[in-house]
Amino acid sequence: MRLFFNQTSPYARKVRIAIHELGLRDAVEFIEVDPWREPHDLTEVNPLSKVPALVLADGSVVTESDTIIQALHSLTAGLQPIPDHEPERRLSLARVALCQGLIDASFICVVEARRPPELRWADWITRQERVIARTLSSIEARFALDDRRFDIGDIGLASGLGYLDFRNAHLSWRSGRPRLAEWFERAELRPSMIATRPC
């Protein structure tokens, strides 16, 4: 298998964490690319020029971080990351979507801030910062943060919080969210998190 990724991408980090957690590191060739430059190697695999993108042994391509994680689970014949019975399935999908939304809002802030100053839309950034604050507070209040599990939703959350530290540290996300801060302190000690830290 080949994984197209970028060191700083929070979406690619989710997949890299899952690869570590599933013990698949030796089965994957990691290819680092800059998707913004639309390199041929990447675009011939993923015309969207986005990472992560996974090429399976039979040549088929899987994109979208959560879809890739589900495909990797199928390969290991282990427990599926999304339960197939209700209400667990619905709850799991909701958690995955919320954490993906958290990453999306952080990523929008970063991309917006990279525009030439005259093209930046400050209100759009502050709106995303409100999204981030509300989402984190909702997770703090409602998520069961269970250390016995590190599933697809937890991977999304851990990657999202790591990305906030990396790119949006000025938001001081830990402030007023002690449960989340403690959970992340423990999550960061996992070998999969250490090995994939953005730099």
Ligand SMILES: N[C@@H](CCC(=O)N[C@@H](CS)C(=O)NCC(=O)O)C(=O)O
């Ligand atoms: N929803 C996608 C998002 C992937 C994505 O936007 N990746 C960024 C890197 S962080 C990218 O490749 N951007 C390049 C571009 O949009 O041209 C996922 O979860 O995999």
